[in-house]
Amino acid sequence: MDVTDTASWVVLGRSAGDAVAVHLDADGAEVRRERIALTALPGRVREIEASAAPRWVWGDTPGWYEPLLAAGVRVARCHDLRLAHAILRWAASVDSAAEVRRSTAWDAAPAVESGPATATLFDLDDEASADGPPSDIAAAESEFVRQRDAVASSTEPSRLRLLLAAESAGALIASEMRAAGLPWDAAEHDRILTRTLGERSAGGTPAHVAAAAARVRAALGDPSLSIDSQPKLLRALHRAGVLVESTSRWELAEQRHPVIEPLLEYKKLARLQSANGWAWLAEWVHDGRFRPVYVPGGVVTGRWASSGGGALQLPRQLRAAVRADEGWTLVVADVAQLEPRVLAAMSSDSALVAAARGRDLYAGIVEGGAIADRADAKIAMLGAMYGATSGQSGRLVPRLRRAYPRAMGLVDEAARIGEDGGVVSTWLGRSSPPPSDGWREMQSRASQVETTSADVDRARRHARDRGRFTRNFVVQGTAAEWALCWLAELRTRLAALPPVSASPAVHSGPAFARHPHVAFFLHDEVIVHTPREHADAAARAVTDAAAQAARILFGDFPIDFPLDIRIDATASKG
């Protein structure tokens, strides 16, 4: 995350079947260039990294870094041109005439396969593969120049530099996490499945699932009902006098009928079976590791997405299957109320900062007197950040508006801008996408003389939808930036820990994974996999990194980001 340093840059790209490395000084002036056979690339990268520790500039991280990792080579820093382009392309702080806005070849999806397959060694065709950004050296060099110019043209260059460094560090970590994997105890997973779903029988349906299904069919008097078919289930419910409009758990739970209990039970079991059952285990867990595909920057707000394996939806039920290797342990940490804390800092709302002083921000709101109990405080705060207008949440929001006028003013203003078709930005300068042409047309049609009330209603509804999106964008996006800085700082600190004395056996994974490393990340939570002897140091690294992330974003502004942190062999909660 050192962005103010004077490190040099090395641009990597392809040319006629080889790699080319262009060495630049800190100002971007070319020092020299060298041609490297692809087979020699890992060794050469290792040498350059050891001697110069440059910031590696490449088209996209998975394409370059995953083969390097597979060859046992790790780098400290990079600049991911594709991710940087996606940010600069729309950044409101960048000059509207900047050429980076026109280099559309870089508006590309990441060149990763989404399946559980392993990385292949530089096997991209010279003539650009189906997707992914350009890979040739000339394209990389010219895009890098456009991006440097864009940052220089920005009204907030230092924030943007920080954002690009953090985003790129995230890309390195995502590739490393995929390579290392999350330690997963398949036997424990199997035990959980068998305990919950019942023994697998020859018929295929586990015993408890079959039993729940039988009770549902009996209660509805329909022995051949396909419960998994929503339309059929709905009709059967209606025939039995259960007059629901949907088959969602929320609505069913309000009904009183003998079918409700077994049906909710069936849905719970069927969900576990189809989402994370034995088929999932066989497909996604190998050699004691779950290796999901993380997609940094995959969400418009800057959050990560995932592709394959459902890495971002691991049910709490299965967390006990996350288990450290023999001789190793896990440091599991999550930030308490990240988003409202970020909002307090962004808006310099001293009342909300005061509420955030302790470990529990919602308790702080209660102490401040704005709202009577913690549960309501939480609902109100979420409602304020999401744009609730009705229900319990909507009713409570005005009280927060009175108690925390600056914080609420910030999100209200973001919503107003969004409704008007404007663009909002995060703390470090990631901007929301502009409204679509269709959205604009709808709004202008509604303001013309010949318009119908239906047009007006529809336009207003869509305007409010967009307002809720931009309202949340500034908070969710800035929280994602905080989390990226946390991760990047953590990675650096873990890498600096002394080597493990008697390296405990680790049964799979790349060389760097024999050292404490980040094994999982989910918006506001990290899991570090570490040899036991380094557990305390790793936990300290997690805590120190959080404090440093706060300083990077908000300087000396007095806002804390307390962690719930524990050292344990498994990741199970409570």
Added chain:
DNA sequence: TAGCATTGCGCG
């Protein structure tokens, strides 16, 4: 029969 939309539910 492949591709798309809908429904529902898991996560933050």
Added chain:
DNA sequence: AAAGCGCGCAATGCTA
């Protein structure tokens, strides 16, 4: 059927 943001995925059923 969430009121109120952002996602991914599986199963089903319809359509081209």
